[in-house]
Amino acid sequence: MIEIRELSKRYGDTLAVDGLSFQVRPGRVTGFLGPNGAGKSTTMRAVLGLDTPTSGAALVNGRHYATIRRPMTEVGALLDAGAVHGGRSAFNHLYCLARSNGIGKARVRAVLERVGLTSVATKRIGGFSLGMRQRLGIAGALLGDPGTFLFDEPINGLDPEGIRWIRDLMRSLSAEGRTVLVSSHLMSEMAVTADHIVVIGRGKLITEASITDINARFQRDVLVRTPHPTELARALTAGGATVTPQDDGGLSVGGMDAATIGDIALAHQIGVHELTQRSDTLEDAYLKLTNDSVEYRANERAAS
Structure with missing residues:
Protein backbone atom coordinates (compact mmCIF):
# COMPACT_ATOMS: atom_id res chain seq x y z
CA MET A 1 0.00 0.00 0.00
CA ASN A 215 -20.98 8.71 -10.98
CA ALA A 216 -23.60 8.83 -8.24
CA ARG A 217 -22.40 12.23 -7.02
CA PHE A 218 -22.60 13.73 -10.49
CA GLN A 219 -25.82 12.02 -11.57
CA ARG A 220 -27.82 14.16 -13.99
CA ASP A 221 -31.06 12.33 -14.66
CA VAL A 222 -32.64 9.04 -15.72
CA LEU A 223 -33.58 8.50 -19.36
CA VAL A 224 -36.86 6.58 -19.68
CA ARG A 225 -38.48 5.23 -22.84
CA THR A 226 -41.99 3.89 -22.73
CA PRO A 227 -44.88 3.39 -25.17
CA HIS A 228 -47.03 5.37 -22.70
CA PRO A 229 -45.01 8.52 -21.91
CA THR A 230 -47.95 10.70 -20.86
CA GLU A 231 -49.28 8.20 -18.31
CA LEU A 232 -45.83 7.47 -16.89
CA ALA A 233 -44.92 11.17 -16.71
CA ARG A 234 -48.11 11.81 -14.74
CA ALA A 235 -47.35 8.99 -12.30
CA LEU A 236 -43.73 10.06 -11.80
CA THR A 237 -44.66 13.70 -11.28
CA ALA A 238 -47.18 12.63 -8.65
CA GLY A 239 -44.35 10.74 -6.95
CA GLY A 240 -42.22 13.90 -6.71
CA ALA A 241 -40.03 13.59 -9.82
CA THR A 242 -39.32 16.28 -12.38
CA VAL A 243 -40.15 14.99 -15.86
CA THR A 244 -39.02 16.65 -19.08
CA PRO A 245 -40.09 15.21 -22.46
CA GLN A 246 -37.21 14.77 -24.94
CA ASP A 247 -37.33 15.53 -28.65
CA ASP A 248 -36.77 11.84 -29.46
CA GLY A 249 -39.79 10.72 -27.41
CA GLY A 250 -37.92 9.78 -24.24
CA LEU A 251 -38.42 11.24 -20.79
CA SER A 252 -35.70 12.93 -18.74
CA VAL A 253 -36.49 12.26 -15.09
CA GLY A 254 -34.82 14.18 -12.28
CA GLY A 255 -35.07 13.79 -8.52
CA MET A 256 -35.72 10.04 -8.64
CA ASP A 257 -33.46 7.03 -9.15
CA ALA A 258 -33.94 4.31 -11.74
CA ALA A 259 -35.13 1.68 -9.26
CA THR A 260 -37.93 3.91 -7.94
CA ILE A 261 -39.00 4.81 -11.48
CA GLY A 262 -39.19 1.12 -12.34
CA ASP A 263 -41.27 0.39 -9.25
CA ILE A 264 -43.74 3.17 -10.07
CA ALA A 265 -44.05 1.97 -13.66
CA LEU A 266 -44.73 -1.56 -12.45
CA ALA A 267 -47.31 -0.38 -9.93
CA HIS A 268 -49.18 1.40 -12.73
CA GLN A 269 -48.68 -1.51 -15.15
CA ILE A 270 -46.82 0.72 -17.62
CA GLY A 271 -44.27 -0.96 -19.86
CA VAL A 272 -40.73 0.44 -19.91
CA HIS A 273 -38.37 -0.11 -22.84
CA GLU A 274 -35.36 1.75 -21.46
CA LEU A 275 -34.25 2.93 -18.05
CA THR A 276 -30.80 4.53 -18.07
CA GLN A 277 -29.14 6.38 -15.19
CA ARG A 278 -27.20 9.26 -16.72
CA SER A 279 -24.27 10.96 -15.01
CA ASP A 280 -21.67 13.48 -16.05
CA THR A 281 -18.68 11.97 -17.80
CA LEU A 282 -15.57 11.66 -15.66
CA GLU A 283 -14.14 14.56 -17.66
CA ASP A 284 -17.13 16.77 -16.81
CA ALA A 285 -16.96 15.75 -13.15
CA TYR A 286 -13.21 16.38 -13.07
CA LEU A 287 -13.59 19.86 -14.58
CA LYS A 288 -16.23 20.76 -11.99
CA LEU A 289 -14.07 19.43 -9.16
CA THR A 290 -10.93 21.26 -10.28
CA ASN A 291 -12.51 24.48 -11.55
CA ASP A 292 -11.06 26.56 -8.72
CA SER A 293 -7.65 24.88 -8.87
CA VAL A 294 -6.63 25.47 -12.49
CA GLU A 295 -3.39 27.46 -12.51
CA TYR A 296 -3.11 28.08 -16.25
CA ARG A 297 -6.34 29.01 -18.01
CA ALA A 298 -6.64 30.33 -21.57
CA ASN A 299 -8.52 33.56 -22.21
CA GLU A 300 -10.72 32.77 -25.20
CA ARG A 301 -12.00 36.35 -25.55
CA ALA A 302 -8.47 37.70 -25.83
CA ALA A 303 -7.87 35.49 -28.88
CA SER A 304 -11.02 36.57 -30.72
Missing part, protein backbone atom coordinates in the same frame (compact mmCIF):
# COMPACT_ATOMS: atom_id res chain seq x y z
CA ILE A 2 1.12 3.56 -0.71
CA GLU A 3 0.51 6.03 2.10
CA ILE A 4 0.79 9.79 1.75
CA ARG A 5 0.79 11.35 5.22
CA GLU A 6 0.47 15.15 5.56
CA LEU A 7 2.98 15.49 2.73
CA SER A 8 4.30 18.96 1.92
CA LYS A 9 7.05 19.92 -0.51
CA ARG A 10 8.36 23.43 -1.04
CA TYR A 11 10.70 24.59 -3.80
CA GLY A 12 11.89 28.01 -2.70
CA ASP A 13 8.79 30.19 -2.51
CA THR A 14 6.62 27.63 -4.32
CA LEU A 15 4.56 25.20 -2.26
CA ALA A 16 4.10 22.30 -4.69
CA VAL A 17 2.37 19.92 -2.26
CA ASP A 18 0.48 21.19 0.76
CA GLY A 19 -0.43 18.81 3.61
CA LEU A 20 -1.59 16.05 1.26
CA SER A 21 -2.89 12.77 2.69
CA PHE A 22 -4.40 9.72 0.97
CA GLN A 23 -3.87 5.98 0.58
CA VAL A 24 -3.53 3.80 -2.50
CA ARG A 25 -4.80 0.33 -1.68
CA PRO A 26 -4.07 -3.01 -3.38
CA GLY A 27 -6.51 -4.74 -5.69
CA ARG A 28 -7.62 -1.68 -7.62
CA VAL A 29 -6.34 0.85 -10.14
CA THR A 30 -6.20 4.30 -8.58
CA GLY A 31 -6.25 7.24 -10.96
CA PHE A 32 -4.22 10.23 -9.77
CA LEU A 33 -5.76 13.33 -11.32
CA GLY A 34 -5.25 17.07 -11.21
CA PRO A 35 -4.47 20.11 -13.37
CA ASN A 36 -0.96 20.96 -14.52
CA GLY A 37 1.04 22.12 -11.51
CA ALA A 38 -1.25 20.35 -9.04
CA GLY A 39 1.63 18.40 -7.46
CA LYS A 40 1.05 14.92 -8.92
CA SER A 41 4.57 14.34 -10.22
CA THR A 42 6.11 15.81 -7.06
CA THR A 43 4.05 13.42 -4.94
CA MET A 44 5.10 10.41 -7.02
CA ARG A 45 8.73 11.49 -6.87
CA ALA A 46 8.45 11.73 -3.09
CA VAL A 47 7.15 8.15 -2.94
CA LEU A 48 10.23 7.01 -4.89
CA GLY A 49 12.68 9.00 -2.79
CA LEU A 50 13.58 11.31 -5.68
CA ASP A 51 12.32 14.39 -3.80
CA THR A 52 12.71 14.82 -0.05
CA PRO A 53 9.49 16.07 1.60
CA THR A 54 9.63 19.38 3.43
CA SER A 55 7.33 17.73 5.96
CA GLY A 56 5.17 14.65 6.22
CA ALA A 57 5.92 11.28 4.64
CA ALA A 58 5.39 9.16 1.52
CA LEU A 59 5.59 5.45 2.33
CA VAL A 60 5.36 2.08 0.59
CA ASN A 61 4.14 -0.70 2.85
CA GLY A 62 4.93 1.51 5.83
CA ARG A 63 8.54 2.16 4.79
CA HIS A 64 10.51 4.87 3.04
CA TYR A 65 11.62 3.81 -0.44
CA ALA A 66 15.29 4.47 0.41
CA THR A 67 15.21 1.84 3.17
CA ILE A 68 14.11 -0.98 0.84
CA ARG A 69 17.13 -3.19 0.08
CA ARG A 70 16.01 -4.30 -3.38
CA PRO A 71 13.39 -1.69 -4.26
CA MET A 72 12.57 -3.01 -7.75
CA THR A 73 11.20 -6.18 -6.17
CA GLU A 74 8.67 -4.11 -4.20
CA VAL A 75 8.01 -1.02 -6.34
CA GLY A 76 7.90 -0.64 -10.11
CA ALA A 77 7.71 2.84 -11.61
CA LEU A 78 7.57 4.70 -14.89
CA LEU A 79 7.87 8.46 -14.46
CA ASP A 80 9.80 9.56 -17.55
CA ALA A 81 10.14 7.30 -20.59
CA GLY A 82 12.84 9.59 -21.98
CA ALA A 83 15.19 9.11 -19.00
CA VAL A 84 17.31 6.43 -20.73
CA HIS A 85 20.77 6.18 -22.30
CA GLY A 86 20.07 6.37 -26.02
CA GLY A 87 23.26 4.51 -26.94
CA ARG A 88 22.31 1.34 -25.08
CA SER A 89 20.22 -1.46 -26.49
CA ALA A 90 16.86 -2.20 -24.91
CA PHE A 91 18.23 -5.44 -23.45
CA ASN A 92 21.34 -3.83 -21.97
CA HIS A 93 19.33 -0.96 -20.48
CA LEU A 94 17.08 -3.40 -18.65
CA TYR A 95 19.96 -5.69 -17.71
CA CYS A 96 21.80 -2.81 -16.02
CA LEU A 97 18.69 -2.14 -13.95
CA ALA A 98 18.24 -5.84 -13.25
CA ARG A 99 21.80 -6.36 -12.00
CA SER A 100 21.42 -3.52 -9.48
CA ASN A 101 18.64 -5.52 -7.82
CA GLY A 102 19.97 -9.04 -8.24
CA ILE A 103 17.67 -9.91 -11.15
CA GLY A 104 18.87 -12.26 -13.90
CA LYS A 105 18.83 -12.16 -17.71
CA ALA A 106 15.90 -14.58 -17.96
CA ARG A 107 13.63 -12.01 -16.32
CA VAL A 108 14.88 -9.30 -18.70
CA ARG A 109 13.93 -11.47 -21.68
CA ALA A 110 10.55 -12.24 -20.11
CA VAL A 111 9.56 -8.59 -19.62
CA LEU A 112 10.76 -7.63 -23.10
CA GLU A 113 8.46 -10.29 -24.48
CA ARG A 114 5.58 -9.15 -22.30
CA VAL A 115 5.77 -5.56 -23.56
CA GLY A 116 6.27 -6.62 -27.18
CA LEU A 117 9.90 -5.48 -27.66
CA THR A 118 11.66 -8.82 -28.17
CA SER A 119 12.23 -8.12 -31.87
CA VAL A 120 14.10 -4.87 -31.07
CA ALA A 121 15.91 -6.06 -27.92
CA THR A 122 19.33 -5.48 -29.49
CA LYS A 123 18.45 -2.14 -31.09
CA ARG A 124 19.70 1.15 -29.64
CA ILE A 125 17.09 3.05 -27.65
CA GLY A 126 18.05 6.29 -29.39
CA GLY A 127 16.16 5.10 -32.46
CA PHE A 128 13.00 4.19 -30.55
CA SER A 129 9.72 6.06 -30.98
CA LEU A 130 8.03 7.56 -27.91
CA GLY A 131 5.60 4.65 -27.82
CA MET A 132 8.46 2.13 -27.86
CA ARG A 133 10.19 4.01 -25.05
CA GLN A 134 6.98 3.88 -23.04
CA ARG A 135 6.87 0.11 -23.47
CA LEU A 136 10.54 -0.10 -22.43
CA GLY A 137 9.80 1.97 -19.33
CA ILE A 138 6.93 -0.33 -18.44
CA ALA A 139 9.24 -3.31 -18.91
CA GLY A 140 11.57 -1.70 -16.37
CA ALA A 141 8.70 -1.30 -13.91
CA LEU A 142 7.84 -5.00 -14.32
CA LEU A 143 11.42 -6.26 -13.89
CA GLY A 144 11.30 -7.08 -10.19
CA ASP A 145 7.74 -8.48 -10.29
CA PRO A 146 6.77 -5.98 -7.54
CA GLY A 147 3.50 -5.62 -5.67
CA THR A 148 3.26 -1.84 -6.12
CA PHE A 149 3.33 0.24 -9.32
CA LEU A 150 3.45 3.95 -10.11
CA PHE A 151 2.85 5.11 -13.69
CA ASP A 152 3.02 8.77 -14.71
CA GLU A 153 1.20 9.37 -18.03
CA PRO A 154 1.97 5.82 -19.27
CA ILE A 155 -0.09 6.05 -22.47
CA ASN A 156 1.77 9.02 -23.97
CA GLY A 157 2.88 8.12 -27.48
CA LEU A 158 1.01 4.82 -27.62
CA ASP A 159 -1.24 3.91 -30.55
CA PRO A 160 -4.79 2.57 -29.92
CA GLU A 161 -3.54 -1.02 -29.63
CA GLY A 162 -0.89 0.11 -27.16
CA ILE A 163 -3.39 2.08 -25.11
CA ARG A 164 -5.64 -0.95 -24.81
CA TRP A 165 -2.64 -3.08 -23.92
CA ILE A 166 -1.49 -0.84 -21.04
CA ARG A 167 -5.08 -0.55 -19.82
CA ASP A 168 -5.44 -4.32 -19.74
CA LEU A 169 -2.02 -4.64 -18.09
CA MET A 170 -2.90 -2.27 -15.26
CA ARG A 171 -6.22 -3.95 -14.66
CA SER A 172 -4.61 -7.40 -14.67
CA LEU A 173 -2.01 -6.23 -12.14
CA SER A 174 -4.72 -4.93 -9.83
CA ALA A 175 -6.73 -8.15 -10.28
CA GLU A 176 -3.69 -10.00 -8.93
CA GLY A 177 -3.96 -7.95 -5.74
CA ARG A 178 -1.24 -5.45 -6.59
CA THR A 179 -1.32 -1.71 -5.91
CA VAL A 180 -1.49 0.49 -9.03
CA LEU A 181 -1.30 4.31 -9.02
CA VAL A 182 -1.54 5.93 -12.44
CA SER A 183 -1.43 9.63 -13.27
CA SER A 184 -3.13 10.77 -16.46
CA HIS A 185 -4.78 13.78 -18.08
CA LEU A 186 -6.85 11.59 -20.40
CA MET A 187 -10.17 11.38 -18.55
CA SER A 188 -11.84 9.11 -21.10
CA GLU A 189 -9.13 6.52 -20.47
CA MET A 190 -9.30 6.86 -16.69
CA ALA A 191 -13.06 6.32 -16.86
CA VAL A 192 -12.55 2.81 -18.26
CA THR A 193 -9.32 1.95 -16.40
CA ALA A 194 -9.53 3.26 -12.84
CA ASP A 195 -11.63 1.82 -10.02
CA HIS A 196 -10.82 4.68 -7.67
CA ILE A 197 -9.61 8.25 -8.16
CA VAL A 198 -7.65 10.77 -6.13
CA VAL A 199 -8.03 14.37 -7.35
CA ILE A 200 -5.68 17.10 -6.17
CA GLY A 201 -5.33 20.79 -6.98
CA ARG A 202 -2.69 23.32 -5.90
CA GLY A 203 -1.08 20.58 -3.85
CA LYS A 204 -4.18 19.83 -1.78
CA LEU A 205 -6.63 16.92 -1.82
CA ILE A 206 -9.89 17.80 -3.59
CA THR A 207 -11.61 14.43 -3.44
CA GLU A 208 -10.93 10.71 -3.11
CA ALA A 209 -13.67 8.33 -4.21
CA SER A 210 -14.55 5.28 -6.26
CA ILE A 211 -15.66 5.75 -9.85
CA THR A 212 -19.09 4.43 -8.77
CA ASP A 213 -19.37 7.11 -6.08
CA ILE A 214 -18.30 9.83 -8.52
Whole structure:
Protein backbone atom coordinates (compact mmCIF):
# COMPACT_ATOMS: atom_id res chain seq x y z
CA MET A 1 0.00 0.00 0.00
CA ILE A 2 1.12 3.56 -0.71
CA GLU A 3 0.51 6.03 2.10
CA ILE A 4 0.79 9.79 1.75
CA ARG A 5 0.79 11.35 5.22
CA GLU A 6 0.47 15.15 5.56
CA LEU A 7 2.98 15.49 2.73
CA SER A 8 4.30 18.96 1.92
CA LYS A 9 7.05 19.92 -0.51
CA ARG A 10 8.36 23.43 -1.04
CA TYR A 11 10.70 24.59 -3.80
CA GLY A 12 11.89 28.01 -2.70
CA ASP A 13 8.79 30.19 -2.51
CA THR A 14 6.62 27.63 -4.32
CA LEU A 15 4.56 25.20 -2.26
CA ALA A 16 4.10 22.30 -4.69
CA VAL A 17 2.37 19.92 -2.26
CA ASP A 18 0.48 21.19 0.76
CA GLY A 19 -0.43 18.81 3.61
CA LEU A 20 -1.59 16.05 1.26
CA SER A 21 -2.89 12.77 2.69
CA PHE A 22 -4.40 9.72 0.97
CA GLN A 23 -3.87 5.98 0.58
CA VAL A 24 -3.53 3.80 -2.50
CA ARG A 25 -4.80 0.33 -1.68
CA PRO A 26 -4.07 -3.01 -3.38
CA GLY A 27 -6.51 -4.74 -5.69
CA ARG A 28 -7.62 -1.68 -7.62
CA VAL A 29 -6.34 0.85 -10.14
CA THR A 30 -6.20 4.30 -8.58
CA GLY A 31 -6.25 7.24 -10.96
CA PHE A 32 -4.22 10.23 -9.77
CA LEU A 33 -5.76 13.33 -11.32
CA GLY A 34 -5.25 17.07 -11.21
CA PRO A 35 -4.47 20.11 -13.37
CA ASN A 36 -0.96 20.96 -14.52
CA GLY A 37 1.04 22.12 -11.51
CA ALA A 38 -1.25 20.35 -9.04
CA GLY A 39 1.63 18.40 -7.46
CA LYS A 40 1.05 14.92 -8.92
CA SER A 41 4.57 14.34 -10.22
CA THR A 42 6.11 15.81 -7.06
CA THR A 43 4.05 13.42 -4.94
CA MET A 44 5.10 10.41 -7.02
CA ARG A 45 8.73 11.49 -6.87
CA ALA A 46 8.45 11.73 -3.09
CA VAL A 47 7.15 8.15 -2.94
CA LEU A 48 10.23 7.01 -4.89
CA GLY A 49 12.68 9.00 -2.79
CA LEU A 50 13.58 11.31 -5.68
CA ASP A 51 12.32 14.39 -3.80
CA THR A 52 12.71 14.82 -0.05
CA PRO A 53 9.49 16.07 1.60
CA THR A 54 9.63 19.38 3.43
CA SER A 55 7.33 17.73 5.96
CA GLY A 56 5.17 14.65 6.22
CA ALA A 57 5.92 11.28 4.64
CA ALA A 58 5.39 9.16 1.52
CA LEU A 59 5.59 5.45 2.33
CA VAL A 60 5.36 2.08 0.59
CA ASN A 61 4.14 -0.70 2.85
CA GLY A 62 4.93 1.51 5.83
CA ARG A 63 8.54 2.16 4.79
CA HIS A 64 10.51 4.87 3.04
CA TYR A 65 11.62 3.81 -0.44
CA ALA A 66 15.29 4.47 0.41
CA THR A 67 15.21 1.84 3.17
CA ILE A 68 14.11 -0.98 0.84
CA ARG A 69 17.13 -3.19 0.08
CA ARG A 70 16.01 -4.30 -3.38
CA PRO A 71 13.39 -1.69 -4.26
CA MET A 72 12.57 -3.01 -7.75
CA THR A 73 11.20 -6.18 -6.17
CA GLU A 74 8.67 -4.11 -4.20
CA VAL A 75 8.01 -1.02 -6.34
CA GLY A 76 7.90 -0.64 -10.11
CA ALA A 77 7.71 2.84 -11.61
CA LEU A 78 7.57 4.70 -14.89
CA LEU A 79 7.87 8.46 -14.46
CA ASP A 80 9.80 9.56 -17.55
CA ALA A 81 10.14 7.30 -20.59
CA GLY A 82 12.84 9.59 -21.98
CA ALA A 83 15.19 9.11 -19.00
CA VAL A 84 17.31 6.43 -20.73
CA HIS A 85 20.77 6.18 -22.30
CA GLY A 86 20.07 6.37 -26.02
CA GLY A 87 23.26 4.51 -26.94
CA ARG A 88 22.31 1.34 -25.08
CA SER A 89 20.22 -1.46 -26.49
CA ALA A 90 16.86 -2.20 -24.91
CA PHE A 91 18.23 -5.44 -23.45
CA ASN A 92 21.34 -3.83 -21.97
CA HIS A 93 19.33 -0.96 -20.48
CA LEU A 94 17.08 -3.40 -18.65
CA TYR A 95 19.96 -5.69 -17.71
CA CYS A 96 21.80 -2.81 -16.02
CA LEU A 97 18.69 -2.14 -13.95
CA ALA A 98 18.24 -5.84 -13.25
CA ARG A 99 21.80 -6.36 -12.00
CA SER A 100 21.42 -3.52 -9.48
CA ASN A 101 18.64 -5.52 -7.82
CA GLY A 102 19.97 -9.04 -8.24
CA ILE A 103 17.67 -9.91 -11.15
CA GLY A 104 18.87 -12.26 -13.90
CA LYS A 105 18.83 -12.16 -17.71
CA ALA A 106 15.90 -14.58 -17.96
CA ARG A 107 13.63 -12.01 -16.32
CA VAL A 108 14.88 -9.30 -18.70
CA ARG A 109 13.93 -11.47 -21.68
CA ALA A 110 10.55 -12.24 -20.11
CA VAL A 111 9.56 -8.59 -19.62
CA LEU A 112 10.76 -7.63 -23.10
CA GLU A 113 8.46 -10.29 -24.48
CA ARG A 114 5.58 -9.15 -22.30
CA VAL A 115 5.77 -5.56 -23.56
CA GLY A 116 6.27 -6.62 -27.18
CA LEU A 117 9.90 -5.48 -27.66
CA THR A 118 11.66 -8.82 -28.17
CA SER A 119 12.23 -8.12 -31.87
CA VAL A 120 14.10 -4.87 -31.07
CA ALA A 121 15.91 -6.06 -27.92
CA THR A 122 19.33 -5.48 -29.49
CA LYS A 123 18.45 -2.14 -31.09
CA ARG A 124 19.70 1.15 -29.64
CA ILE A 125 17.09 3.05 -27.65
CA GLY A 126 18.05 6.29 -29.39
CA GLY A 127 16.16 5.10 -32.46
CA PHE A 128 13.00 4.19 -30.55
CA SER A 129 9.72 6.06 -30.98
CA LEU A 130 8.03 7.56 -27.91
CA GLY A 131 5.60 4.65 -27.82
CA MET A 132 8.46 2.13 -27.86
CA ARG A 133 10.19 4.01 -25.05
CA GLN A 134 6.98 3.88 -23.04
CA ARG A 135 6.87 0.11 -23.47
CA LEU A 136 10.54 -0.10 -22.43
CA GLY A 137 9.80 1.97 -19.33
CA ILE A 138 6.93 -0.33 -18.44
CA ALA A 139 9.24 -3.31 -18.91
CA GLY A 140 11.57 -1.70 -16.37
CA ALA A 141 8.70 -1.30 -13.91
CA LEU A 142 7.84 -5.00 -14.32
CA LEU A 143 11.42 -6.26 -13.89
CA GLY A 144 11.30 -7.08 -10.19
CA ASP A 145 7.74 -8.48 -10.29
CA PRO A 146 6.77 -5.98 -7.54
CA GLY A 147 3.50 -5.62 -5.67
CA THR A 148 3.26 -1.84 -6.12
CA PHE A 149 3.33 0.24 -9.32
CA LEU A 150 3.45 3.95 -10.11
CA PHE A 151 2.85 5.11 -13.69
CA ASP A 152 3.02 8.77 -14.71
CA GLU A 153 1.20 9.37 -18.03
CA PRO A 154 1.97 5.82 -19.27
CA ILE A 155 -0.09 6.05 -22.47
CA ASN A 156 1.77 9.02 -23.97
CA GLY A 157 2.88 8.12 -27.48
CA LEU A 158 1.01 4.82 -27.62
CA ASP A 159 -1.24 3.91 -30.55
CA PRO A 160 -4.79 2.57 -29.92
CA GLU A 161 -3.54 -1.02 -29.63
CA GLY A 162 -0.89 0.11 -27.16
CA ILE A 163 -3.39 2.08 -25.11
CA ARG A 164 -5.64 -0.95 -24.81
CA TRP A 165 -2.64 -3.08 -23.92
CA ILE A 166 -1.49 -0.84 -21.04
CA ARG A 167 -5.08 -0.55 -19.82
CA ASP A 168 -5.44 -4.32 -19.74
CA LEU A 169 -2.02 -4.64 -18.09
CA MET A 170 -2.90 -2.27 -15.26
CA ARG A 171 -6.22 -3.95 -14.66
CA SER A 172 -4.61 -7.40 -14.67
CA LEU A 173 -2.01 -6.23 -12.14
CA SER A 174 -4.72 -4.93 -9.83
CA ALA A 175 -6.73 -8.15 -10.28
CA GLU A 176 -3.69 -10.00 -8.93
CA GLY A 177 -3.96 -7.95 -5.74
CA ARG A 178 -1.24 -5.45 -6.59
CA THR A 179 -1.32 -1.71 -5.91
CA VAL A 180 -1.49 0.49 -9.03
CA LEU A 181 -1.30 4.31 -9.02
CA VAL A 182 -1.54 5.93 -12.44
CA SER A 183 -1.43 9.63 -13.27
CA SER A 184 -3.13 10.77 -16.46
CA HIS A 185 -4.78 13.78 -18.08
CA LEU A 186 -6.85 11.59 -20.40
CA MET A 187 -10.17 11.38 -18.55
CA SER A 188 -11.84 9.11 -21.10
CA GLU A 189 -9.13 6.52 -20.47
CA MET A 190 -9.30 6.86 -16.69
CA ALA A 191 -13.06 6.32 -16.86
CA VAL A 192 -12.55 2.81 -18.26
CA THR A 193 -9.32 1.95 -16.40
CA ALA A 194 -9.53 3.26 -12.84
CA ASP A 195 -11.63 1.82 -10.02
CA HIS A 196 -10.82 4.68 -7.67
CA ILE A 197 -9.61 8.25 -8.16
CA VAL A 198 -7.65 10.77 -6.13
CA VAL A 199 -8.03 14.37 -7.35
CA ILE A 200 -5.68 17.10 -6.17
CA GLY A 201 -5.33 20.79 -6.98
CA ARG A 202 -2.69 23.32 -5.90
CA GLY A 203 -1.08 20.58 -3.85
CA LYS A 204 -4.18 19.83 -1.78
CA LEU A 205 -6.63 16.92 -1.82
CA ILE A 206 -9.89 17.80 -3.59
CA THR A 207 -11.61 14.43 -3.44
CA GLU A 208 -10.93 10.71 -3.11
CA ALA A 209 -13.67 8.33 -4.21
CA SER A 210 -14.55 5.28 -6.26
CA ILE A 211 -15.66 5.75 -9.85
CA THR A 212 -19.09 4.43 -8.77
CA ASP A 213 -19.37 7.11 -6.08
CA ILE A 214 -18.30 9.83 -8.52
CA ASN A 215 -20.98 8.71 -10.98
CA ALA A 216 -23.60 8.83 -8.24
CA ARG A 217 -22.40 12.23 -7.02
CA PHE A 218 -22.60 13.73 -10.49
CA GLN A 219 -25.82 12.02 -11.57
CA ARG A 220 -27.82 14.16 -13.99
CA ASP A 221 -31.06 12.33 -14.66
CA VAL A 222 -32.64 9.04 -15.72
CA LEU A 223 -33.58 8.50 -19.36
CA VAL A 224 -36.86 6.58 -19.68
CA ARG A 225 -38.48 5.23 -22.84
CA THR A 226 -41.99 3.89 -22.73
CA PRO A 227 -44.88 3.39 -25.17
CA HIS A 228 -47.03 5.37 -22.70
CA PRO A 229 -45.01 8.52 -21.91
CA THR A 230 -47.95 10.70 -20.86
CA GLU A 231 -49.28 8.20 -18.31
CA LEU A 232 -45.83 7.47 -16.89
CA ALA A 233 -44.92 11.17 -16.71
CA ARG A 234 -48.11 11.81 -14.74
CA ALA A 235 -47.35 8.99 -12.30
CA LEU A 236 -43.73 10.06 -11.80
CA THR A 237 -44.66 13.70 -11.28
CA ALA A 238 -47.18 12.63 -8.65
CA GLY A 239 -44.35 10.74 -6.95
CA GLY A 240 -42.22 13.90 -6.71
CA ALA A 241 -40.03 13.59 -9.82
CA THR A 242 -39.32 16.28 -12.38
CA VAL A 243 -40.15 14.99 -15.86
CA THR A 244 -39.02 16.65 -19.08
CA PRO A 245 -40.09 15.21 -22.46
CA GLN A 246 -37.21 14.77 -24.94
CA ASP A 247 -37.33 15.53 -28.65
CA ASP A 248 -36.77 11.84 -29.46
CA GLY A 249 -39.79 10.72 -27.41
CA GLY A 250 -37.92 9.78 -24.24
CA LEU A 251 -38.42 11.24 -20.79
CA SER A 252 -35.70 12.93 -18.74
CA VAL A 253 -36.49 12.26 -15.09
CA GLY A 254 -34.82 14.18 -12.28
CA GLY A 255 -35.07 13.79 -8.52
CA MET A 256 -35.72 10.04 -8.64
CA ASP A 257 -33.46 7.03 -9.15
CA ALA A 258 -33.94 4.31 -11.74
CA ALA A 259 -35.13 1.68 -9.26
CA THR A 260 -37.93 3.91 -7.94
CA ILE A 261 -39.00 4.81 -11.48
CA GLY A 262 -39.19 1.12 -12.34
CA ASP A 263 -41.27 0.39 -9.25
CA ILE A 264 -43.74 3.17 -10.07
CA ALA A 265 -44.05 1.97 -13.66
CA LEU A 266 -44.73 -1.56 -12.45
CA ALA A 267 -47.31 -0.38 -9.93
CA HIS A 268 -49.18 1.40 -12.73
CA GLN A 269 -48.68 -1.51 -15.15
CA ILE A 270 -46.82 0.72 -17.62
CA GLY A 271 -44.27 -0.96 -19.86
CA VAL A 272 -40.73 0.44 -19.91
CA HIS A 273 -38.37 -0.11 -22.84
CA GLU A 274 -35.36 1.75 -21.46
CA LEU A 275 -34.25 2.93 -18.05
CA THR A 276 -30.80 4.53 -18.07
CA GLN A 277 -29.14 6.38 -15.19
CA ARG A 278 -27.20 9.26 -16.72
CA SER A 279 -24.27 10.96 -15.01
CA ASP A 280 -21.67 13.48 -16.05
CA THR A 281 -18.68 11.97 -17.80
CA LEU A 282 -15.57 11.66 -15.66
CA GLU A 283 -14.14 14.56 -17.66
CA ASP A 284 -17.13 16.77 -16.81
CA ALA A 285 -16.96 15.75 -13.15
CA TYR A 286 -13.21 16.38 -13.07
CA LEU A 287 -13.59 19.86 -14.58
CA LYS A 288 -16.23 20.76 -11.99
CA LEU A 289 -14.07 19.43 -9.16
CA THR A 290 -10.93 21.26 -10.28
CA ASN A 291 -12.51 24.48 -11.55
CA ASP A 292 -11.06 26.56 -8.72
CA SER A 293 -7.65 24.88 -8.87
CA VAL A 294 -6.63 25.47 -12.49
CA GLU A 295 -3.39 27.46 -12.51
CA TYR A 296 -3.11 28.08 -16.25
CA ARG A 297 -6.34 29.01 -18.01
CA ALA A 298 -6.64 30.33 -21.57
CA ASN A 299 -8.52 33.56 -22.21
CA GLU A 300 -10.72 32.77 -25.20
CA ARG A 301 -12.00 36.35 -25.55
CA ALA A 302 -8.47 37.70 -25.83
CA ALA A 303 -7.87 35.49 -28.88
CA SER A 304 -11.02 36.57 -30.72
